[in-house]
Amino acid sequence: MTHSWSRAAQAGIVRAIMLAIPIAVLTMGWAAFKGAGGERLAIATVVNVILVVSIGLFVGNSGVESFGHVAFAAIGAYAMAILTTDPLVKRTRIPDAPFGLSDVHLGVWTGALVALLIVAIVAVFIGFVLKRMSGISATIVTLALLIVVNGVLNNWVSMTGGAEAFYGIPAVMTLPIALGAMTIVLFVAGAFRSSPMGLQLQASRDDALAAGAMGVNTSGLRWVSFVLSAVGAGAGGIVLALLLGTITPKDFYLTLTFITIAMLMLGGKRSTSGAVLGVIIITIGNEVFRWIGDGPTLGTVTFPQLPGFSNLFLGLVIIIMMIARPKGLLGDWEIDDVLRRWRRQPRPTVGVEPLESVASASPVSLRADNVVRHFSGVAAVDGVSLHVEPGEIVGLIGPNGAGKTTLLNLLSGVLRPDSGTIQIGDRPLPTKLHRVARAGLARTFQNIRLFSDLTAEENIEVTTMVAKASHEAVLQPADLLAAFGLVDVADRAAGTLAYGNQRRLEIARAAAVGAHFVLLDEPVAGMNEVESRELRETIRELNRLRGAGIIVVEHDLSFILGLCQRIYVLDAGRIIAEGTPDEVRNDPKVIEAYIGSVAADELD
Amino acid sequence: MSEFLQQLVNGLSLGSTYALLALGLAIVFSIFGLVNFAYGELITIAAYMMYACSGLGLPWIAQAVIGIIAAVVASMLMDVIAFRPVRHADGTTMLITSFGVAIAVQAIVTIVVSARSRTVPQPEWSSESLSFLGLTLPSYQLFTVIITAVALIGLVLILQRTTFGLAMRASAENFQTARLLGVRSNRMVSSAFALSGLLAGIGAVLILARTGGALTPMMGVAPVLKAFVAIVIGGIGSLGGAVVGGLALGVAEIALRAYLPGEISGLTDGILFALVVVVVLLRPQGIMGLKERLRT
Secondary structure: OOOOHHHHHHHHHHHHHHHHHHHHHHHHHHHHHHHHHHHHHHHHHHHHHHHHHHHHHHHHHHHOOOOOOHHOOOOOHHHEEEEEEEEHHHHEEEEEEEHHHHHHOOOOOHHHHHHHHHHHHHHHHHHHHHHOOHHHHHHHHHHHHHHHHHHHHHHHHHHHOOOOOOOOOOOOOOHHHHHHHHHHHHHHHHHHHHHHHHHHHHHHHHHOOOOOOOOOOOHHHHHHHHHHHHHHHHHHHHHHHHOOOEOOHHHHHHOOOOOHHHHHHHOOOOOOOHHHHHHHHHHHHHHHHHHHHHEEOOOOOOOOOOEEEEEEEEHHHHHHHHHHHHOOOOOOOOOOOOHHHOOOOOOOOOOOOOOOOOOOOOOOEEEEEEEEEEOOEEEEEEEEEEOOOOOEEEEEOOOOOHHHHHHHHHHHHOOOOEEEEEEEOOEEEEOOOOHHHHHHHHEEEOOOOOOOOOHHHHHHHHHHHHHHHHHHOOOOOOHHHHHHOOOHHHOOOOHOOOHHHHHHHHHHHHHHHHOOOEEEEEEOOOOHHHHHHHHHHHHHHHHHOOOOOOEEEOHHHHHHHHOOEEEEEOOOOOEEEOOOOHHHHHHHHHHHHHHHHHHHHHHH | OHHHHHHHHHHHHHHHHHHHHHHHHHHHHHHHHHOOOOOOHHOOOOOOOOHHHHEEEEEEEEHHHHHHHHHHHHHHHHHHHHHHHHOOOOHHHHHHHHHHHHHHHHHHHHHOOOOOEOOOOHHHHOOOOOEEEEEEHHHHHHHHHHHHHHHHHHHHHHHHOOOHHHHHHHHHHHHHHHHHHHOOOOHHHHHHHHHHHHHHHHHHHHHHHHHHOEEEOOOOOHHHHHHHHHHHOOOOOHHHHHHHHHHHHHHHHHHHHHHHHHHHHHHHHHHHHHHHHHHHHHOOOOOOOOOOOOOO
């Protein structure tokens, strides 16, 4: 399945409908069965779907855990409360509200729009802080957000009324309206997940460095998904405020955070369907355990009251899921995947024509001038100058610790040089990693860095979709899969492929960047002779297809000597020799530094 | 001036409790990357154990010892039951697991005891105060500072002078390498949890002395959040940083409470957490953190 915006919209609609119908049936059935009290629980469940699906939009696609989204629900709810509550109530409850807000009386729909706008503005700022962070630091910032917002709600008494209840909010929420809001959120989350943006963000979730090196703008995408998901959470807060009519800061704090996290973890944070399933199971479980905790009467036996039972259930669900199935019940599965089984067409596997070369019409060269990079005083790369011309295959060899990988990291923009310049054509190498790929330079990594949870095809697709934006001539994923012999494994998760296939896939992915230059870091490491001979052909194919200049860093001398037209020899951070394989083989300095006098005889 | 000194003493006393708690959190984190949110529940468990003992009429010192032992045992149990199975998972999976443990323990305390608050009678001396150079020093503050100092010195001696301490410091630096060199991983992790529980238990005794013995099932949440802030400020993963971060946090908190204008003094916690965001942004390695290690 390819990822385009029209396909994403389609997937979003299908997914939203397939998920909304069972929820609507369940909740409306419950409301009809239980009356007014039942409708309250039904709407509260719908609110949880809105919240959890929204949180999943950010957490699932970006891989950054958030404890802070409930803060956006709080902001939405309080903004709604302050904007739409009758001024008669507000003049007693918050008589001195700033900006004359105690006299403002917006209608529900206008109020909701303004409240969402406020949530979006806050989210834009928080997202700006968050977008460059990952792992634990990002999670700490989201937790800090929750606590700061709670502190403000509790203490900005003139605006929010403080810790005491804010009452008098128009309690106009009905089940159909809540379901409508939920369907919109489901659509946005579903469409985002299947969209080009979603796929790129998932790639960065699997490996942020590799994604950057393929041109994916991780921080920008994180920002977008964070704002979208915050607005969704804000919508959940608004619906909740209109349901309850009375809110306190405590309603939007740790308890709600606990519950929504448990729901998301249970169903599977990556899948919209999983989020919905998690809400349904936990809501039912919670009600059952609350009923047990209240001391139910079964026939003649009355059970003792045990408050806290529903929380014990939540805690245990989280622990068990983290241990047994950290990806949740559904993992990456979506409800509309059942439809795809019928729609899938078999791939053409035989009779593929040789791909036509899409060599760039205006070739430029890659050059480094006097590049220096120190690590705590030690010069790993010490004044290196080199150049690579289009269509050339250049080798970079040197003993361990010579600075090869550092040089490659400098050339690919992963590290910045302390001094010296690196240029593609007449333009300096961009400072942001993802711009390097867009400027026409791709790379592979010594220790293979694929997007392991995406399929082989998606790995390539992520890259072509970025490349399309900056180049005209782009190879299609299907063609690349064929050219690199990966058709049979196209639909398998990249992390599950055999080693040789992973290497080939990484090179195919680099080819998909549409780059003028491709840097390969130890491509045959860990391969046997047959595999490495095959890989040599793969690299030649890459060279032919793209007309790209290729730099290969390798330990395997015979591999380099048999593949490259020109070779640089690096030792102790400096280039000590340069020339054709024959010249390098016979250079006494190279023999001295790299090969050693004994081994030199064997080479001849 | 004496007002300032008084506040400084208050700050250091509060800060030394935070330092102790932060250290307990940092020991486990530095060994295998778990930010243990359920650490706060160890405090709760110790406190409720003291409550149970006081119901049996045991003297205060016996309550304290049993409470601390309970926290140690509970900490090691948490490791075996919940954290060992996810030990090799990523940091956020472990963090969320600990979240689950925290909720479960709170629920169990609610079920077994009550959701309502309880009180452990504190010894009379804890509510007295000493006058000293024009400063009024509540004796619980003096007690806190002394206990913290003893605990920290004891810990430093263990870490610096014993083979076990060496193994633990090596594991904190690089757990994988330490294991390859023969440090037994399960034993090391269990010991880290035991030490962590010990510090939480001591922290519980100090917190009860400060609050006059009030207990609720949620009582562990606020301290763990503070300890969290302290290790972030001090440099997550650094043991020395945890102590410095805790002291700095205590002083900052007292200063904010004392000198913020009355109408926003309730915002203290909010401001402290905003501070965390600033620290994470400007110095992700913390004020005491090691220089960023380069990995490519």
